[in-house]
Structures are given as C-alpha cells and as structure tokens.
Amino acid sequence: MGKRARRGAEGGCNGALSRRQALIAWGFCLPFVLVFGVFMLVPLLSSMGMSFTDITSRDLRTPFNVNIVGFDNYVTLLTDPRFHKALLTTAIFVIVGLPITIAIAMAFAVALNKGLKHLNAFFRAVFYAPVVASVVAVSVVWRYILQDDGLLNSLLAVFGIDGPDWLHDTRFALPALMIMTIWRNMGTLMIIFLAGLQAIPTELKEAAAVDGAGKWRTFTSITLPLMKPTILLGAVLISVAYLQFFEESFVMTQGGPLDSTLSAAYYVYQQFGFGRYGIASAASWVLFIIIAVVSVLQFRILGSDE
Amino acid sequence: MTAMTQPVDVPENRPSLWNRFLKARGPVYCVLAVIGVVWIFPFVWMALGSVKTQREILAIPPKLLPEHATLENFTKWFQELNFGSYFSNSLIVAVITVLGNIVFCSMVGYALAKMKFAGKNIVFGAVMVTLMVPSVATFVPLFVVVSNMGLSNTYAALILPFLTQPIGVFLMRQFIAGIPDALMEAARIDGAGELRIFFQIILPQCGPAMATLAILTFLSSWNNFLWPLVAAQTDDMYTLPVALSLYSTGQNATNYSVLLAGAVLIITPILLLFVFLQRYFIQGVAMTGIK
Numbered sequence: 001m002g003k004r005a006r007r008g009a010e011g012g013c014n015g016a017l018s019r020r021q022a023l024i025a026w027g028f029c030l031p032f033v034l035v036f037g038v039f040m041l042v043p044l045l046s047s048m049g050m051s052f053t054d055i056t057s058r059d060l061r062t063p064f065n066v067n068i069v070g071f072d073n074y075v076t077l078l079t080d081p082r083f084h085k086a087l088l089t090t091a092i093f094v095i096v097g098l099p100i101t102i103a104i105a106m107a108f109a110v111a112l113n114k115g116l117k118h119l120n121a122f123f124r125a126v127f128y129a130p131v132v133a134s135v136v137a138v139s140v141v142w143r144y145i146l147q148d149d150g151l152l153n154s155l156l157a158v159f160g161i162d163g164p165d166w167l168h169d170t171r172f173a174l175p176a177l178m179i180m181t182i183w184r185n186m187g188t189l190m191i192i193f194l195a196g197l198q199a200i201p202t203e204l205k206e207a208a209a210v211d212g213a214g215k216w217r218t219f220t221s222i223t224l225p226l227m228k229p230t231i232l233l234g235a236v237l238i239s240v241a242y243l244q245f246f247e248e249s250f251v252m253t254q255g256g257p258l259d260s261t262l263s264a265a266y267y268v269y270q271q272f273g274f275g276r277y278g279i280a281s282a283a284s285w286v287l288f289i290i291i292a293v294v295s296v297l298q299f300r301i302l303g304s305d306e
Numbered sequence: 307m308t309a310m311t312q313p314v315d316v317p318e319n320r321p322s323l324w325n326r327f328l329k330a331r332g333p334v335y336c337v338l339a340v341i342g343v344v345w346i347f348p349f350v351w352m353a354l355g356s357v358k359t360q361r362e363i364l365a366i367p368p369k370l371l372p373e374h375a376t377l378e379n380f381t382k383w384f385q386e387l388n389f390g391s392y393f394s395n396s397l398i399v400a401v402i403t404v405l406g407n408i409v410f411c412s413m414v415g416y417a418l419a420k421m422k423f424a425g426k427n428i429v430f431g432a433v434m435v436t437l438m439v440p441s442v443a444t445f446v447p448l449f450v451v452v453s454n455m456g457l458s459n460t461y462a463a464l465i466l467p468f469l470t471q472p473i474g475v476f477l478m479r480q481f482i483a484g485i486p487d488a489l490m491e492a493a494r495i496d497g498a499g500e501l502r503i504f505f506q507i508i509l510p511q512c513g514p515a516m517a518t519l520a521i522l523t524f525l526s527s528w529n530n531f532l533w534p535l536v537a538a539q540t541d542d543m544y545t546l547p548v549a550l551s552l553y554s555t556g557q558n559a560t561n562y563s564v565l566l567a568g569a570v571l572i573i574t575p576i577l578l579l580f581v582f583l584q585r586y587f588i589q590g591v592a593m594t595g596i597k
Binding site for chain 1: 331334335337338342345346348349351352355366367368406409410411413414416417418421422423424425426429432433435436438439440441442443444445446447448449450451453454466467469470475500501504525528529531532536546547550551554555562565566568569572573576577579580581584587588591
C-alpha cells in the first residue's frame with residue numbers, strides 16, 4: 001500500500017521530489033556543516049597555511065606583515081633538540097604505557113566477566129570511576145600524593161624504602177605521570193574489553209575445555225584471537241589519547257624537570273604561548289601526521305592476518 | 307571428555323554449590339577488593355585532605371584522618387576565589403553544548419540514516435575528518451579564527467566549536483537507522499512533511515540514545531581543558547578546570563588543602579552523575595567504542 005502510493009508520486013514528479021528531499025536533507029545537515037566548515041575545515045587549512053609562514057601573535061591585527069617562509073618552520077623543528085626530546089618522551093609514553101594499559105584492562109575484564117552480576121557491576125564502577133574525573137583535578141590530587149613527603153613516600157617509608165622525589169627527579173617524573181595516566185584510562189579499555197568478551201560464544205570455550213585445554217591455554221588460543229578486533233580498537237583509541245598527553249604535565253610538572261615530561265602537545269602549547277604561531281602550527285601538523293600514521297599502522301599490523 | 311565424566315549435581319549436593327563458588331571465585335574477589343580500595347584511594351585522600359587545615363595537610367608523616375575537620379578550604383573558593391563564576395561558566399557551557407548536540411546530532415543522524423541525497427558522502431566524510439583530527443592539531447588556528455571573528459574570551463568561543471560532535475552524529479545515525487521505515491512511510495501517507503516526521507515520529511523514539519549522548523557530551527564538556535585554557539583569557543570567563551589549573555601552577559602551588567577542595571568541587575558533580583546514571587556512561591563507551 002505504502003510503496004504503491006510512493007511509487008505513484010515518484011512517477012509523477014521524480015526530479016522535483018528528489019531535489020526537494022535533497023534540499024531538506026541538507027537543511028538537516030546545515031548546523032553540522034556550518035560548525036565543521038568554520039571551526040574545523042578553516043582552522044585545518046589555515047594551520048597548514050600558517051605552518052609555512054612566520055606568523056606570530058603580533059600579526060593577528062596586522063595580517064599583511066606575515067611572510068611566506070617555505071619549509072623554514074619545519075627545518076627549525078627538525079633541528080630543535082627540545083622538539084626531538086618532546087617526540088621521544090611522547091613515544092616512550094605510548095610504547096610503554098599502551099601495552100601496560102591493555103594488559104591491566106584485559107586482566108580486570110576477564111576477572112569481571114563471570115561470577116556474581118551485582119558484585120561485578122560494583123567493581124566495574126570502582127575501576128571505571130577515574131575515567132569520569134577531570135584530568136586537571138586528579139592531577140592536583142596525584143601531585144599531592146607524589147610529593148617528596150607525600151602519601152606514597154610515607155607508605156614506602158613504612159617498608160623501609162626511601163622513595164624518590166617523584167615529580168622533581170628526571171628519572172621518575174615520566175614514569176610517575178604514566179602510572180597516573182594508566183590509572184585514569186584503564187577503565188575505558190576495561191569496558192570495551194568486557195563488551196568484547198561477552199560477545200565470545202561460551203560453546204567455544206566449553207569445546208576447548210572438552211579438548212583438555214587449561215584456562216590459560218583457552219585464553220591464549222580462543223579468547224585472545226577472537227578479541228583481536230576489540231583489542232585493536234582499544235589500542236587505537238588509547239594511543240591517540242596518549243599521543244596527545246598534555247594536561248598531566250601542565251598541572252603536575254610544567255614539562256619539567258629539565259623537560260623530562262615535555263610532550264609533543266605541550267611543545268605545541270608552549271610555542272603557541274610564546275606567540276610563535278607558525279612554528280606551533282608546523283609542530284601540530286607533525287604531531288597530527290604521526291597520530292594518523294600510528295592509527296593506520298596499528299590497523300595494518302594487528303589486522304594483518306584476517 | 308573430562309566434562310562428560312563430571313558428576314551431575316544431585317539435590318543433596320546443592321548447599322555445597324555455594325561453597326564451591328566461593329572456593330572458585332572467592333580469591334578473585336578478595337584480590338579485586340584490595341586493588342579496588344587502592345584504586346579509589348586517591349579520591350578518598352582528596353576528600354580527607356580537603357577538610358584538613360593548612361597545618362595538618364603539611365604534617366610529616368601525613369595523618370589519615372583530620373583532627374579538626376574544617377570547611378574553610380571550601381569557603382575560600384566561595385568567598386576569596388570566584389567559584390560561583392567558574393561553576394556557572396562550566397555549567398552554562400556544558401548545558402548549551404549538550405542541548406546543541408542533542409538537537410543537531412539527531413538532525414544530521416536522521417539525514418544520514420534515512421534520507422537519500424546528493425552529497426551525503428561529503429557530509430559523512432566531514433564527520434569522519436572531525437572524528438580523526440585531534441584538538442591539538444587545530445587549537446592554534448582555531449584561536450586565530452575565533453579572534454578574527456571577534457569571539458575570543460566569550461561563551462560563543464567556548465561553545466560553538468563543540469556544538470555538533472562527530473561521536474554524537476555516529477551515535478544518533480546508528481540509533482535512528484534502527485527505527486523501522488514503516489513508521490515513517492505511514493506518516494508520509496497521512497501527509498506529514500519531513501520536519502513533522504522528524505519531530506513527531508523520530509525524536510520521540512530516540513530517548514535512550516539521547517540520554518547517552520547527553521551524558522557523554524556533558525562529561526567531555528565539563529572536563530574539557532585545552533581549548534578553554536586557550537580561549538578563556540580573563541578570570542570571569544574561566545571554567546572550573548582552567549581556574550584550578552592556573553591556581554595550582556601559580557604562587558599557591560603548594561596550598562594543597564585549598565587545591566584539594568577545588569578538586570572535590572570539580573569531581574563531585576560528575577561522580578554523583580556517574581553513581582546514579584552509571585548505565586548510560588557504560589553504554590556510551592560500549593556503543594561508541596564498539597560500533
């Protein structure tokens with residue numbers, strides 16, 4: 001009934017009708033298209049453009065003072081040891097932090113995948129709670145915990161360990177930030193992994209058990225392979241977040257001591273703060289391209305034998 | 307084989323089922339309980355520290371419980387610092403961002419899910435681009451754009467860039483795609499236009515997706531930091547995280563009792579939302595993560 005009526009209408013004035021529909025559809029998309037155009041596309045393109053100029057904060061009022069400098073900004077970055085260090089720090093943060101986050105999240109997800117429903121929901125909430133808290137707020141709290149005579153070192157002292165001044169020691173500042181970041185982000189992965197685990201048919205695990213596979217063997221040969229797409233998704237989500245780490249350093253160490261916690265994103269922010277918008281744009285493009293490449297690589301590597 | 311030869315539970319064995327469960331899962335829950343206490347202890351330590359006096363918070367070694375619990379750290383936020391202004395800025399920005407996302411993301415989601423039109427792929431591509439470009443890549447030029455528009459240091463600067471977020475578009479598109487076409491067809495035959503179909507047929511069905519979207523958007527807006535730090539330039543425009551971060555890195559960097567009170571004030575509203583609406587938080591992660 002409905003189909004016939006519609007076909008009749010379309011037969012009569014097909015062109016006009018679809019044009020009208022397209023107009024209405026674009027009307028529905030208009031708010032998004034406007035926001036996208038003004039606050040995403042224009043900035044993206046102009047940041048590309050700005051990265052080839054010597055624009056500074058003073059040029060905001062006098063745009064004609066801006067000169068095109070070609071690849072100068074990129075050359076400056078390539079020869080700036082601070083930028084190298086920032087990239088290295090960011091790389092270490094991701095390469096060490098990501099596997100640890102995944103391992104811990106997987107352990108919690110497996111532990112909470114069976115047993116008493118309500119008890120599991122309670123623990124799930126406990127382990128997820130840090131995710132919803134403001135990074136700035138928890139950074140303040142952790143700075144208080146990690147200070148030289150703070151809670152952590154007082155606890156260590158009970159066991160006779162003389163803890164380091166975590167945030168003022170070049171060897172310990174980055175690991176300390178990492179521990180906090182893992183604590184804050186683990187919950188997201190745990191929820192994603194739990195959803196993935198629940199999608200694995202129990203018959204498969206039962207079949208493995210019938211074949212005499214132990215728990216660990218079942219986990220490595222059945223669960224992990226089936227979880228691969230879920231782990232991949234989580235890995236991309238977390239590494240994109242870790243590649244941009246900034247707030248933790250900003251509040252806890254201001255990039256110090258001796259730039260040991262200066263991340264790539266923090267470097268961009270600093271250059272922006274100095275008013276050097278050209279360099280800041282170039283650095284943000286380098287970071288953006290790294291983020292894109294890492295995402296693509298992870299899809300390639302982890303998704304290779306499918 | 308082993309599974310087949312296991313004895314079947316006979317009624318007399320029933321009570322031991324609980325014991326067997328305890329034996330199997332008991333240790334796991336014990337370990338989880340210990341880790342759980344450690345996991346939330348930073349929040350407990352924050353709350354305890356926020357009611358300690360200046361003198362007590364500097365005690366070495368630190369004492370667990372405050373001897374003379376005080377609210378003076380909180381009154382400092384309300385009386386000497388502009389907590390009211392920071393809080394209302396955060397709230398105004400978050401609420402308008404949430405409302406905008408609910409309306410606009412549903413509109414795009416509906417167009418992408420249910421309508422055929424030339425340029426649909428372009429819109430979809432734009433959503434993907436927005437999803438993938440990190441904020442660190444755009445904040446510098448975004449600041450230049452916003453300044454040139456004369457919007458820097460306004461609510462518009464804090465709100466407009468986040469008014470239709472790609473996660474929301476995905477969420478609504480996916481949800482609306484699941485609403486049967488027959489409902490819309492029936493309304494069309496009755497002579498309803500697209501607008502009426504959208505407002506009277508589609509939107510009323512979207513409650514659960516909107517709730518999830520509202521929670522996700524509120525959370526990200528409330529905790530948003532980098533852009534407000536760049537865009538808000540005077541104290542009267544600061545949001546809570548900006549105000550706390552600047553207070554914590556200034557001359558009051560070691561004034562921990564006041565800093566912790568500030569952290570409590572930022573975290574408590576979100577933690578309360580989380581406790582009562584936990585389902586939507588978890589759903590949001592699972593829905594947008596798994597897709």
